[in-house]
Amino acid sequence: MSTITVLGLVLLVLMVLVGGKAGAQSFLALILNFGLLYLAIVLVAFHFSPLIVTLVVGMLVLALTIFMSSGDDLSSTVAFIASAVVLVVLVLLIVPVENWALVQGFGPEDSEDLEGLSVLVGIKFVQVTTATAILSTLGAIAEAAMAISAGLSEILEQHPQVSTKALLGDGIAVGKQIIGTTFNTLFFGFFGGFLALFIWFTGVHYSFGEILNDKIFVSEILMILFAMVSVILTVPITTWVMTRAVAGQRKRAGKQGDN
């Protein structure tokens, strides 16, 4: 058996042991997410518009990740709507910045890997790099949205009469608790992936100015920064969606009470 199969089986067994049915569901979501990511790559290779593919796949990934984890209906729905809004806002930010930064495609550091490959493939790499940046933040958006909405729905459970204005403050308070550790997840996640690149820079003695303008370096740092922006935005947006949902529920409850 290959290493991936065995590691995957170990993960599945552990997830079921620790989380039971929810664990099995999360594992399934992970596999489906991989399938969606690969599908996105194949579709782009077939000349579908990278941005549209990313938006559709992104929405599906968010839905899968959020609804297949355990959680009550209200918090899952709120988390999904909020993360979808964040995704759209993020696209509006990433598209112009990527076009401005000119970090599309590959850099001189990639030449060895590109040996024997034709790079003139007729697909705009600005769009591909934009798609990459958006996809790499999806997990972080879903996680942050779920954490905030779960925290808020717990507060609602304990204090069902809390005013929507107080709820707004609570959302930011929950966000403050998670932001430090979430940033570290992103920092280590990304830097773990770029370790080899950074070692390359010091090994080949790039100057500070060269690193700061290097295509690959800037593109990778931009990905971290986009992910951070998405997490920061998730906090107020999720809180706002939650207050709307609660206000809507109360209105309906009030009308039923009148009848």
Add this chain to the structure above:
Amino acid sequence: MQVLKTKRGLLWAWLIAMVVGGILVWGTAHDAALYRDPIMQVTSVETGKATKETDDFHNIDSQTKQVLSGKILNGKYRGQRLTVNNVYSYSRAMDQKYHVGSQLFVVVHDRNGQHLTATAKDSKRDTTLVFMVWLVVALLLLIMQFSGFMAFLSVAANGVLFFLAIVLNGSTQGAQVLWIFGSLAVVFAALTLWLVIGANRQMVITLATTLGGTAFSIIVALLVFHMTHERGMYYESMQYVTQLPRPLFLAETLLGSLGAVMDESTDIISSLFALKRERPELSANQVFKSGRQIGSTIMGPLINVLFFIFVADTFPMAMLYLKNGNSWGYTFSMNMSMGVVQSLISGIGIVLAVPLASFLASRFMDKKKVTA
């Protein structure tokens, strides 16, 4: 730092950050004098006709020549006017299309001072980078206020440590990469948790869980590697490798999962501490159970965070492989297999941290433990 907790102090901090950041962004657009390599600002562009190109795999692309005229902004050629030939393709994977106003690094060929010619090297990107950093800091301070400042501080502190470790790794020719980044992981975790939680019992338990979970996942990974003889792992597919790939891969995985495991154990343990404060009558077993429940809802999304970070990055190269007539399987092996292995190892660490956090918290959070 206390001043940041008051409303007025915060407003001032925010204003200062905005203004300083704004000046920095503006400054990077005018900082050519700081660079040693000559930088040219494009003042006019003449674009030629596009010529169609078809490669061996029937990919249709086009190439366009442009003549850029501009002025050197720095160094000994400062003020000199130049023209540079540049070719860009439709897909632009390895080339650039420049516009009027673009700043780019050029290599100047001086032929005895008679006629200056130059070739385009690369685009200048520091302004975009500084702008985005500014945006993140401004949003953080605006929405998260003091906590945002602390979060930023911990990321900055870790960044400095990370840089030092890389320099250290370079000075040992990469022979000790796993030890360097292994010990760095301990320092990282201790520093971050101290900044986020403060120095107390809760922090010690969280630190123990983080280190334990990460260490267990690496041990499990090494066992599986040994059993399967690393079948299906293509170290040669790792990018930018300049030293022995296997220890480097393990160091990357270790660092990558550390943050997520830390995130998770902080969440579980702080919830359990809060629970115990509200209901001190809960027994250790009940605390353990709630810890497991909290953990099992957050582990899935966290594994997903890392999965997308590790694997989405391979998108452009994987797509290029497909466009160059490679099979789906080969494209996966050569681009994504290592990222998937990394995600799985981190996932194992994240899952193992759940019982570990619940166990440690349930047994050791009571200060007045009766030892009768």
